[in-house]
Amino acid sequence: MPEAIRSIQRRFPGVPTLEGAGVRLRRSFSNQEVPLFDPFLLLDRFGSSNPADYLAGFPWHPHRGIETVTYVLAGEVAHGDTLGNSGVIGAGDVQWMNSGSGIIHQEMPQRSEHGMSGFQLWVNLPAREKMSVPAYRGLTGPELPEVSTDTGTRVKVVAGAFGGVDGPVRGIPVDPTYLDVRVPPGGEFELPTHPGYTVFSHTIEGAGIFSGDDAAPTVAGETVLFGPGGPVRQRASEQGHRFLLVSGRPLHEPVAWYGPIVMNTAEQLRSAARELQTGDFIKHRRPIVEA
Numbered sequence: 001m002p003e004a005i006r007s008i009q010r011r012f013p014g015v016p017t018l019e020g021a022g023v024r025l026r027r028s029f030s031n032q033e034v035p036l037f038d039p040f041l042l043l044d045r046f047g048s049s050n051p052a053d054y055l056a057g058f059p060w061h062p063h064r065g066i067e068t069v070t071y072v073l074a075g076e077v078a079h080g081d082t083l084g085n086s087g088v089i090g091a092g093d094v095q096w097m098n099s100g101s102g103i104i105h106q107e108m109p110q111r112s113e114h115g116m117s118g119f120q121l122w123v124n125l126p127a128r129e130k131m132s133v134p135a136y137r138g139l140t141g142p143e144l145p146e147v148s149t150d151t152g153t154r155v156k157v158v159a160g161a162f163g164g165v166d167g168p169v170r171g172i173p174v175d176p177t178y179l180d181v182r183v184p185p186g187g188e189f190e191l192p193t194h195p196g197y198t199v200f201s202h203t204i205e206g207a208g209i210f211s212g213d214d215a216a217p218t219v220a221g222e223t224v225l226f227g228p229g230g231p232v233r234q235r236a237s238e239q240g241h242r243f244l245l246v247s248g249r250p251l252h253e254p255v256a257w258y259g260p261i262v263m264n265t266a267e268q269l270r271s272a273a274r275e276l277q278t279g280d281f282i283k284h285r286r287p288i289v290e291a
């Protein structure tokens, strides 16, 4: 028997939050929601035309035990990390960073005439991978395939697959799908998902109605968590509908969370704090190649 269309389980309007050194953003979900979004931990939407809202940025800070996924829609974020990576994440680019055992990095939005807009998603690592070697993927917009359907929907594939096209981010432990979907006015969209996986959507622009939910349309800035089932089905409003669609395999493991470090036990958090003080936090650095 085919799986039922997923309906909306809960809606999250996004809470104004001050983060980093003073960045005004909207937090869709975070540690208050554990384990609802398992294996996802946090979704922040940053977006402002006022540089005072974002220029303070996220100066040097540690991460351990998670992956951070930054997707920039407008503007630029300069970054640097203890693996030796540095550069700029521009509009349309994705940075998929696995902190593993530990990374210290900075993420600094740059002044932009076109405003600053984007997302950061935190993806949990399974217990066995939390102390793994850190890894980093930087993908520019043109490296992300865009699939067009015959009804005019365009889907940018970061991870997972759509229409037989795989995204460039592969080999992630929780088997994520991460799509940026643009449905034209009145258009319909359907995506099969793995039963048992967690699935959510965040509306970027416009509005749409997710099937199985007869209530109000989902509007810009809103995140919806889907209940159990199979496919996700959506009908766009007359404005059209652009949204992120994200899914992943839940870990069902204990979560011990302190700021940018997410482990399984309180003792692991204490040793991370100790190592930050003694300078033993970073386990892996890219070897420096001398000229």
Ligand code: FE2
Residues within 6 Å of the ligand: 058, 061, 063, 068, 105, 107, 260
């Ligand atoms: Fe960070």
